[in-house]
Amino acid sequence: MGWISDLDSILIEMIVQDAAYPTISFDVIVDLAASGSGGRLLFNMRVDSHTDVRRIAAIASTSGGGVTLLLLDFNGMSIDVYEAPTGLYPLVIAIARWTHQPLKAQVDTSCEPALVELLDALAAL
Numbered sequence: 001m002g003w004i005s006d007l008d009s010i011l012i013e014m015i016v017q018d019a020a021y022p023t024i025s026f027d028v029i030v031d032l033a034a035s036g037s038g039g040r041l042l043f044n045m046r047v048d049s050h051t052d053v054r055r056i057a058a059i060a061s062t063s064g065g066g067v068t069l070l071l072l073d074f075n076g077m078s079i080d081v082y083e084a085p086t087g088l089y090p091l092v093i094a095i096a097r098w099t100h101q102p103l104k105a106q107v108d109t110s111c112e113p114a115l116v117e118l119l120d121a122l123a124a125l
Helices: 007-018 026-037 086-099 103-108 112-123
Strands: 040-046 053-060 067-073 079-083
Touching: 007 026, 007 067, 007 079, 026 040, 026 053, 026 067, 040 086, 053 086, 053 112, 067 086, 067 112, 086 112
Parallel strands: none
Antiparallel strands: 040 053, 053 067, 067 079
C-alpha cells in the first residue's frame, strides 16, 4: 500500500484490504470504499498513458477534507491506496472537473497531462 495518515484514508485502506479483489472488481471496491468511508467519489477512470497504472479513482473525505487515491496496477493484480498531499489537489481537481464535463467536451480536451503528472508525483513519494 502507499503512503497513508488521514483517518478517512486509513478507513478506505482497510475497506480495500478487506475486499475480495480480484473476485470483486476495482469499480465495486471503489464504490464500497466511498460509501463505507462516507466519502464522495471524485472520479474513477482508466489510465491509457502510464506504464504502471491501469485505473485510478479519487475519493474526497466529507469529514476531514482530504483526498484518497486508489490505483490499480497495470497488471490488474493489486490496488494501492494513497492519501493525496495537498500540493497535488490542483491536479486532482482538474481531473475531476474534466470527468464531469459532457462527453463532447471530454473529446475536445484531454486530462492525460494532468493524470500523468499526478501519477508521476505519487511515484516520487
